[in-house]
Amino acid sequence: MNIELRFFASVREALGVSQETVALPAGVATVGDVRAFLRERGGKWAEVLADGRALRMAYDQQMTDAATPIRDGGEVAFFPPVTGG
């Protein structure tokens, strides 16, 4: 299963990536699983995506939580709490 990853603001800067396509191994089935899978890359990934960090997640451009299931071709985004307005 392939998904699109998007990163914004301080998360994008810390990881040095704004967008990538990633092939997921079997068993990665939710947004939370994707976060854990990316943490395994270690280094900044482990730090920026750590549990307990104030991080927001979106699936297919809707705010979501870790339990949301993902499908092939889906878009998962990670970003800090928003500060517009």
Next chain:
Amino acid sequence: MQAGNMTVRVQTEDFDVSSEVAAMRAHSPRIGAVVTFIGTVRDMNDGSSVAEMELEHYPGMTEKALQAIVEQAKSRWNIDDALVIHRVGPLLPRDQIVLVAVTSAHRGEAFDACEFIIDYLKTEAPFWKKEQTPQGARWVDARVIDDEALEKWHVSDNKTGNKAGEGSGR
């Protein structure tokens, strides 16, 4: 409401409040109240002077989130129309950032809907501010007070996990 009415716009250009309000009022003689909120860039934030600000957003999601907020306001209050314009890109102190304009027959509904939309926008719409200060560039932190502002509207379907006390990176 109005077919083809652009109720949500994300743009780098500035906006003119008078012409936006005039356009909203033009389509209905039933409007008896117009409430507008304009957010602007301050030259001071969190103890530092701010020379410039850059607004980043999530193209695609931003428009959907703003549209969802406007639709919620329309379903919750008896309003005629609502408009949100949010700027992105580089901005300077005194620049306009955001316009929320609501029209209705009577003022109460327009006041409430306008405040609801900006409160909701500040916690749910994917915009991020980065400031240039004498100490260097810094991302603006989300404020706990913004989450508290949202709570008064009893938004039950808040999946973002915003909680008071969480989220301060400094």
